[in-house]
Amino acid sequence: xxxxxxxxxxxxxxxxxxxxxxxxxxxxxxxxxxxxxxxxxxxxxxxxxxxxxxxxxxxxxxxxxxxxxxxxxxxxxxxxxxxxx
Amino acid sequence: xxxxxxxxxxxxxxxxxxxxxxxxxxxxxxxxxxxxxxxxxxxxxxxxxxxxxxxxxxxxxxxxxxxxxxxxxxxxxxxxxxxxxxxxxxxxxxxxxxxxxxxxxxxxxxxxxxxxxxxxxxxxxxxxxxxxxxxxxxxxxxxxxxxxxxxxxxxxxxxxxxxxxxxxxxxxxxxxxxxxxxxxxxxxxxxxxxxxxxxxxxxxxxxxxxxxxxxxxxxxxxxxxxxxxxxxxxxxxxxxxxxxxxxxxxxxxxxxxxxxxxxxxxxxxxxxxxxxxxxxxxxxxxxxxxxxxxxxxxxxxxxxxxxxxxxxxxxxxxxxxxxxxxxxxxxxxxxxxxxxxxxxxxxxxxxxxxxxxxxxxxxxxxxxxxxxxxxxxxxxxxxxxxxxxxxxxxxxxxxxxxxxxxxxxxxxxxxxxxxxxxxxxxxxxxxxxxxxxxxxxxxxxxxxxxxxxxxxxx
Numbered sequence: 001x002x003x004x005x006x007x008x009x010x011x012x013x014x015x016x017x018x019x020x021x022x023x024x025x026x027x028x029x030x031x032x033x034x035x036x037x038x039x040x041x042x043x044x045x046x047x048x049x050x051x052x053x054x055x056x057x058x059x060x061x062x063x064x065x066x067x068x069x070x071x072x073x074x075x076x077x078x079x080x081x082x083x084x085x
Numbered sequence: 086x087x088x089x090x091x092x093x094x095x096x097x098x099x100x101x102x103x104x105x106x107x108x109x110x111x112x113x114x115x116x117x118x119x120x121x122x123x124x125x126x127x128x129x130x131x132x133x134x135x136x137x138x139x140x141x142x143x144x145x146x147x148x149x150x151x152x153x154x155x156x157x158x159x160x161x162x163x164x165x166x167x168x169x170x171x172x173x174x175x176x177x178x179x180x181x182x183x184x185x186x187x188x189x190x191x192x193x194x195x196x197x198x199x200x201x202x203x204x205x206x207x208x209x210x211x212x213x214x215x216x217x218x219x220x221x222x223x224x225x226x227x228x229x230x231x232x233x234x235x236x237x238x239x240x241x242x243x244x245x246x247x248x249x250x251x252x253x254x255x256x257x258x259x260x261x262x263x264x265x266x267x268x269x270x271x272x273x274x275x276x277x278x279x280x281x282x283x284x285x286x287x288x289x290x291x292x293x294x295x296x297x298x299x300x301x302x303x304x305x306x307x308x309x310x311x312x313x314x315x316x317x318x319x320x321x322x323x324x325x326x327x328x329x330x331x332x333x334x335x336x337x338x339x340x341x342x343x344x345x346x347x348x349x350x351x352x353x354x355x356x357x358x359x360x361x362x363x364x365x366x367x368x369x370x371x372x373x374x375x376x377x378x379x380x381x382x383x384x385x386x387x388x389x390x391x392x393x394x395x396x397x398x399x400x401x402x403x404x405x406x407x408x409x410x411x412x413x414x415x416x417x418x419x420x421x422x423x424x425x426x427x428x429x430x431x432x433x434x435x436x437x438x439x440x441x442x443x444x445x446x447x448x449x450x451x452x453x454x455x456x457x458x459x460x461x462x463x464x465x466x467x468x469x470x471x472x473x474x475x476x477x478x479x480x481x482x483x484x485x486x487x488x489x490x491x492x493x494x495x496x497x498x499x500x501x502x503x504x505x506x507x508x509x510x511x512x513x514x515x516x517x518x519x520x521x522x523x524x525x526x527x528x529x530x531x532x533x534x535x536x537x538x539x540x541x542x543x
Contacts (some may be wrong), residue, residue, distance in 0.1 A: 016226050017226060020229055023229075033462060034461040038316065039210060041215065042458075043201065043219050045201075047490075047496070048458065049492040056119070064222075065118050
């Protein structure tokens with residue numbers, strides 16, 4: 001299936017999660033909350049929150065707990081979520 | 086909606102307990118964060134076949150039968166669902182797909198397993214550094230193998246197992262940095278029980294042999310550092326008086342696993358300190374019931390024992406819960422008939438040996454290292470507060486925001502405890518854990534506001 005990461009199409013497998021796609025997509029890491037340094041998923045099992053990402057417009061989703069779906073829009077999140085999202 | 090039993094976690098323990106309770110006719114709901122049952126150990130077991138399933142090994146494929154039995158047992162299974170608050174009595178607040186709701190239960194069983202022990206070191210927040218467990222999950226959930234110069238650093242059965250699985254799929258490892266210490270007398274004295282599990286020991290020896298054959302094994306080093314500009318590019322360590330530096334694209338780290346205790350901590354359950362492995366476990370009776378009546382714990386969440394011990398402790402908790410719900414139920418008789426204690430003792434026979442063989446790292450954390458990944462608090466900041474406050478991680482939390490980010494101390498909790506103990510010159514066991522408060526997982530005000538039956542709860 002095809003998903004979009006920061007507007008760029010990338011192939012994804014049935015059964016994988018958003019967090020695993022983030023590891024393959026170039027420049028898909030998030031910016032940390034305090035210093036905005038790049039981060040990528042660390043634990044893949046719901047405890048580290050390094051995979052926080054905006055999925056289909058919903059911010060601060062734990063990417064490792066969201067299975068990919070065709071056409072999904074994944075966007076890197078820089079810093080904390082905005083109130084409106 | 087009110088159930089007899091709500092089980093949190095659809096891994097070996099949760100599934101076994103649910104199957105057992107359904108046999109007794111109880112109404113059961115099973116809540117799990119993952120999209121499919123099996124827990125981390127059997128992640129993707131229903132989907133994986135061919136070379137990936139082959140490489141994951143026989144213990145992995147054994148999960149298929151239990152998952153099938155669980156699917157057929159008639160429990161209300163709620164995947165992709167998080168529990169963010171548990172109230173005594175019992176009310177559980179859940180969220181899935183952005184919608185919050187509440188369910189009630191007469192008994193709650195926590196079977197939410199373990200997490201890898203976070204061990205901060207310089208560079209551990211760089212993209213390219215992740216845990217061995219994470220890499221294994223990627224393998225189980227999509228057949229993904231790490232590319233480039235892949236290094237593994239750590240100790241314990243999991244790195245050996247993962248490395249063997251990776252090599253079995255023609256993956257490559259640039260090197261293995263073995264952080265385990267030489268097996269001391271402490272581990273050897275535990276062998277009296279362990280020697281009975283010859284297949285288990287042989288399995289470990291085989292993993293080690295396969296690994297030694299295949300790549301570089303580095304031992305007896307210290308001061309490991311990961312470095313790079315915006316992502317991992319190299320590793321450095323000190324060995325035999327020399328500084329070594331190698332190119333690295335991926336570093337997988339692992340220093341054992343610890344039970345998930347946020348739920349029992351938030352509920353104020355009594356806990357014990359595991360002296361060998363430096364972690365807290367909820368205090369449990371012989372049926373897995375915690376110090377709070379009606380709250381049970383099974384599997385690794387009650388102390389690390391592995392998947393087989395988890396299935397058996399799940400069955401035992403199932404029987405204990407059945408007795409809790411109906412005093413006339415002969416739980417003791419069923420327990421004896423199924424030989425559960427004997428099987429559990431046999432499943433746990435290697436554990437004292439493993440616990441002694443792979444003690445948790447005790448090296449002091451360097452000042453510049455980020456300990457709290459969420460709020461980016463360094464060891465130096467924690468030390469400076471710890472020195473001038475009471476020996477309490479909550480004082481550090483209040484002064485630095487350490488442990489107040491989205492992970493709520495799941496990554497930094499034990500490190501802060503160790504740093505506070507170090508600053509006061511006392512053993513970690515004499516320092517408490519962070520106060521854990523709801524919500525257990527981040528939840529939006531919108532989700533809370535949309536709770537339909539709030540009056541009913543209040």
